[in-house]
Amino acid sequence: MTxxxxxxxxxxxxxxxxxxxxxxxxxxxxAECEACTIEVAEYRETATRLAEGSWSVPPRRMREEVLARAxxxxxxxxxxxxxxxxxxxxxxxxxxxxxxxxxxxxIGAAATTYAVQEQRLDDQRTTVALAQERADRIQAxxxxxxxxxHGGELAGGGRVTVVVSDTEDAGVVVLADAPxxxxxxxxxxxxxxxxxxxxxSAGVLPAGQVQATQLIEGVRGRAAFAxxxxxxxxxxxxxxxPLVGISL
Amino acid sequence: xxxxxxxxxxxxxxxAVVRPERVEIDDLLRAVAxxxxxxxxxxxxxxxxxxxxxxxxxxxxxxxAEEMAQEVLVEVWRTAxxxxxxxxxxxxxxxxIAHRRTVDRVRSEQASADRMQKVAAASVHxxxxxxxxxxxxxxxxxxxxxxxxxLTELQRQAITLAYYGGHTYREVATLLxxxxxxxxxxxxxxxxxxxxxxxxxxxx
Numbered sequence: 528m529t530x531x532x533x534x535x536x537x538x539x540x541x542x543x544x545x546x547x548x549x550x551x552x553x554x555x556x557x558a559e560c561e562a563c564t565i566e567v568a569e570y571r572e573t574a575t576r577l578a579e580g581s582w583s584v585p586p587r588r589m590r591e592e593v594l595a596r597a598x599x600x601x602x603x604x605x606x607x608x609x610x611x612x613x614x615x616x617x618x619x620x621x622x623x624x625x626x627x628x629x630x631x632x633x634i635g636a637a638a639t640t641y642a643v644q645e646q647r648l649d650d651q652r653t654t655v656a657l658a659q660e661r662a663d664r665i666q667a668x669x670x671x672x673x674x675x676x677h678g679g680e681l682a683g684g685g686r687v688t689v690v691v692s693d694t695e696d697a698g699v700v701v702l703a704d705a706p707x708x709x710x711x712x713x714x715x716x717x718x719x720x721x722x723x724x725x726x727x728s729a730g731v732l733p734a735g736q737v738q739a740t741q742l743i744e745g746v747r748g749r750a751a752f753a754x755x756x757x758x759x760x761x762x763x764x765x766x767x768x769p770l771v772g773i774s775l
Numbered sequence: 776x777x778x779x780x781x782x783x784x785x786x787x788x789x790x791a792v793v794r795p796e797r798v799e800i801d802d803l804l805r806a807v808a809x810x811x812x813x814x815x816x817x818x819x820x821x822x823x824x825x826x827x828x829x830x831x832x833x834x835x836x837x838x839x840a841e842e843m844a845q846e847v848l849v850e851v852w853r854t855a856x857x858x859x860x861x862x863x864x865x866x867x868x869x870x871x872i873a874h875r876r877t878v879d880r881v882r883s884e885q886a887s888a889d890r891m892q893k894v895a896a897a898s899v900h901x902x903x904x905x906x907x908x909x910x911x912x913x914x915x916x917x918x919x920x921x922x923x924x925x926l927t928e929l930q931r932q933a934i935t936l937a938y939y940g941g942h943t944y945r946e947v948a949t950l951l952x953x954x955x956x957x958x959x960x961x962x963x964x965x966x967x968x969x970x971x972x973x974x975x976x977x978x979x
Binding site for chain 1: 883942
């Protein structure tokens with residue numbers, strides 16, 4: 528579940544054969560595993576050798592263009608030792624202070640990738656730009672310095688992981704292993720402003736869908752996140768008891 | 776944990792052959808980090824065919840590959856101060872950036888039909904000059920090919936579909952009609968076998 532499972536992902540990670548969530552989960556794993564860092568560096572070094580077979584001379588004009596573009600591009604200042612590489616990792620490490628969390632996101636990521644990919648494919652059919660925007664947004668939330676990770680179990684089975692960032696004013700919700708809601712029912716996501724105000728819908732999954740990676744907007748200042756089972760298409764306010772409530 | 780490949784590194788593994796070009800790339804990157812543009816020009820000559828070649832192999836489209844290679848090389852200039860030789864060679868650092876970006880491009884933009892079209896288009900495109908090969912590169916290729924031949928069929932396919940094809944391990948599992956955990960494991964133990972065959976080491 529935890530270490531060995533995510534550990535097995537090292538080869539795929541080094542080959543860039545993982546999706547964004549798995550990459551983020553594995554980055555956090557690396558922050559806690561010095562031996563893995565060396566191991567993965569070796570895999571990367573090995574993968575690099577595969578590139579040698581693809582040596583190909585670029586068009587001559589490219590040289591002038593690249594040198595000119597570089598001359599017009601400001602360089603990053605030297606950072607503290609390894610900062611560029613380590614700081615996102617260090618942030619994740621803080622997030623992962625609760626030991627179980629690595630496993631939670633790891634499992635969530637693995638279980639939901641199909642949904643993500645299906646979603647991606649659909650998006651591409653309609654508009655590529657939209658999919659890219661969404662992916663960028665998810666990436667931004669996961670990489671935000673104040674990203675905070677929460678998780679919980681749904682009553683009746685399933686697991687939800689929420690990463691929220693106040694600076695991005697958005698969150699990423701990963702729902703996994705939930706039982707099928709029935710054809711005319713759907714899981715709906717809620718943000719709860721505070722105890723005295725009604726929850727605000729943060730999105731409805733397609734009817735019958737049991738796993739998803741969902742972007743939610745407007746998380747700043749919200750007290751809690753909840754999931755409930757609603758009629759297909761969602762409800763304006765929750766019509767059933769929340770399956771899970773998570774304080775943000 | 777019964778997999779013998781998970782055990783400690785074999786002590787008799789030969790030390791990595793330190794090739795002068797790789798060392799030069801590391802030195803140049805450090806000079807580029809200080810803003811040395813003549814070092815960058817030299818670095819360009821060493822890296823451009825590799826970065827462009829990799830992008831071209833994965834993207835299958837020379838025009839897109841050129842765009843990608845330009846982007847990556849300017850990124851190398853911009854972020855050179857982030858290179859840390861304790862964590863691996865400069866060449867690996869650059870090609871890791873190149874590979875990840877190229878794969879991201881493949882995944883973000885392409886419905887597969889679109890890609891197939893490009894593959895078809897690329898096959899009739901007159902290729903750029905590939906004659907200016909180098910003896911060292913040819914030897915390297917031979918060694919890599921030899922080591923790839925030493926893998927099992929599944930290991931080899933899993934690794935090449937991921938690295939050259941830009942596929943996720945899930946896609947690879949579908950393509951090879953294999954179980955997900957199997958594909959993950961084959962990627963990993965395949966890389967371990969390649970690593971040992973190529974005597975790759977990271978000093979850290």
